[in-house]
Amino acid sequence: xxxxxxxxxxxxxxxxxxxxxxxxxxxxxxxxxxxxxxxxxxxxxxxxxxxxxxxxxxxxxxxxxxxxxxxxxxxxxxxxxxxxxxxxxxxxxxxxxxxxxxxxxxxxxxxxxxxxxxxxxxxxxxxxxxxxxxx
Amino acid sequence: xxxxxxxxxxxxxxxxxxxxxxxxxxxxxxxxxxxxxxxxxxxxxxxxxxxxxxxxxxxxxxxxxxxxxxxxxxxxxxxxxxxxxxxxxxxxxxxxxxxxxxxxxxxxxxxxxxxxxxxxxxxxxxxxxxxxxxxxxxxxxxxxxxxxxxxxxxxxxxxxxxxxxxxxxxxxxxxxxxxxxxxxxxxxxxxxxxxxxxxxxxxxxxxxxxxxxxxxxxxxxxxxxxxxxxxxxxxxxxxxxxxxxxxxxxxxxxxxxxxxxxxxxxxxxxxxxxxxxxxxxxxxxxxxxxxxxxxxxxxxxxxxxxxxxxxxxxxxxxxxxxxxxxxxxxxxxxxxxxx
Numbered sequence: 001x002x003x004x005x006x007x008x009x010x011x012x013x014x015x016x017x018x019x020x021x022x023x024x025x026x027x028x029x030x031x032x033x034x035x036x037x038x039x040x041x042x043x044x045x046x047x048x049x050x051x052x053x054x055x056x057x058x059x060x061x062x063x064x065x066x067x068x069x070x071x072x073x074x075x076x077x078x079x080x081x082x083x084x085x086x087x088x089x090x091x092x093x094x095x096x097x098x099x100x101x102x103x104x105x106x107x108x109x110x111x112x113x114x115x116x117x118x119x120x121x122x123x124x125x126x127x128x129x130x131x132x133x134x135x
Numbered sequence: 136x137x138x139x140x141x142x143x144x145x146x147x148x149x150x151x152x153x154x155x156x157x158x159x160x161x162x163x164x165x166x167x168x169x170x171x172x173x174x175x176x177x178x179x180x181x182x183x184x185x186x187x188x189x190x191x192x193x194x195x196x197x198x199x200x201x202x203x204x205x206x207x208x209x210x211x212x213x214x215x216x217x218x219x220x221x222x223x224x225x226x227x228x229x230x231x232x233x234x235x236x237x238x239x240x241x242x243x244x245x246x247x248x249x250x251x252x253x254x255x256x257x258x259x260x261x262x263x264x265x266x267x268x269x270x271x272x273x274x275x276x277x278x279x280x281x282x283x284x285x286x287x288x289x290x291x292x293x294x295x296x297x298x299x300x301x302x303x304x305x306x307x308x309x310x311x312x313x314x315x316x317x318x319x320x321x322x323x324x325x326x327x328x329x330x331x332x333x334x335x336x337x338x339x340x341x342x343x344x345x346x347x348x349x350x351x352x353x354x355x356x357x358x359x360x361x362x363x364x365x366x367x368x369x370x371x372x373x374x375x376x377x378x379x380x381x382x383x384x385x386x387x388x389x390x391x392x393x394x395x396x397x398x399x400x401x402x403x404x405x406x407x408x409x410x411x412x413x414x415x416x417x418x419x420x421x422x423x424x425x426x427x428x429x430x431x432x433x434x435x436x437x438x439x440x441x442x443x444x445x446x447x448x449x450x451x452x453x454x455x456x457x458x459x460x461x462x463x464x465x466x467x468x469x470x471x472x473x474x
Contacts, residue, residue, distance in 0.1 A: 011421065013445050013449070017424040024431075061413070090413070090420040091412045091416040091417075093412070112416075112417075112420035113421065113424025115424075115427065116431075
């Protein structure tokens with residue numbers, strides 16, 4: 001049983017920064033990144049396993065398949081018990097937060113840029129704490 | 136019962152001295168001090184009426200004068216008498232003229248052989264009162280008519296069965312550009328563009344048989360020059376027979392145009408607000424992340440330079456977005472209503 005981390009965002013600088021910070025804060029050393037919801041969905045559907053845990057950092061505004069559409073698609077095969085979505089947006093509309101809070105997959109709504117202390121807090125969440133026995 | 140002590144001013148047009156004497160007798164029996172002016176010809180009568188026509192309370196007219204008689208005499212005299220009751224004193228020969236003239240403004244006629252004091256007195260005071268009453272009614276009618284015609288808001292009376300105009304006021308003629316005659320040959324539907332005719336028919340159906348029907352609504356209408364206007368229509372049933380309605384049409388085009396302009400500006404402002412929160416925040420968030428990384432980590436010179444370049448790109452992107460916001464704000468200024 002392991003933790004798979006997916007980064008879904010069309011902003012490559014954000015991907016680059018997030019990867020750096022994830023590695024530095026020991027959240028994950030090898031997250032997979034996708035430039036839109038469509039390619040992420042394709043990969044996730046093929047590689048989804050019910051034994052593993054999946055953390056998905058999901059941007060809202062993306063071409064091809066946006067964050068909301070992605071969430072709608074994964075309902076078909078993924079289980080909210082092991083699939084944890086962290087919505088990431090450069091701006092926070094209250095309507096987006098409300099929409100996210102009613103989705104079974106979404107556990108957090110974070111504003112960009114992602115910072116090391118945010119990952120420290122994520123590691124303490126019950127969904128992830130088992131993967132970080134040291135703390 | 137005592138004599139009437141009001142001093143009646145009466146013009147007596149009578150060429151027969153004995154008849155005049157009789158009239159004078161009869162009047163003095165009933166009145167304290169009748170002020171009689173006696174003339175014997177049509178010419179003299181016209182002269183008296185032109186000089187102080189407004190003075191008389193009543194006119195007594197004999198139908199056979201040396202210079203005029205019969206129907207022609209009645210018609211000519213009536214042209215000078217205006218609001219003064221004219222009572223004809225006639226023999227059998229001219230009776231039919233007198234009767235037919237009642238419809239044309241003659242107050243009364245009395246056959247000379249029937250003439251007596253009470254009858255003459257009664258006819259005079261009865262007609263004086265009647266004429267006063269008619270004048271009051273006409274005044275009030277004119278006041279209401281004026282109220283309709285000079286009202287600064289366009290108004291009309293609509294026949295609900297034929298949808299034609301029964302009357303329109305000055306303001307309506309001014310605002311729509313149709314002449315009164317054109318209005319009278321039009322239907323209310325002629326004011327409405329095709330797409331609103333269904334609404335009109337629906338409202339008319341609702342109003343049918345409902346004498347208390349009141350309606351208010353906003354409509355698009357067309358002027359004579361085909362210019363489209365927005366009007367706030369209010370209508371009330373005019374009479375209890377639910378056959379006609381009085382309609383007030385307030386032109387609110389300027390107000391609506393103003394609202395449309397403001398709504399368009401609101402859309403622009405919303406767009407700007409969205410830009411601010413979404414688009415501006417994206418490069419800013421990127422810059423914040425990059426700078427944090429540059430500050431925090433042990434990066435190689437190469438990496439540092441690379442991240443600084445990314446930061447500069449993000450700053451340029453932000454600059455473009457701010458310029459866009461400024462342009463959009465200026466569009467709003469340009470669209471500001473001229474008032």
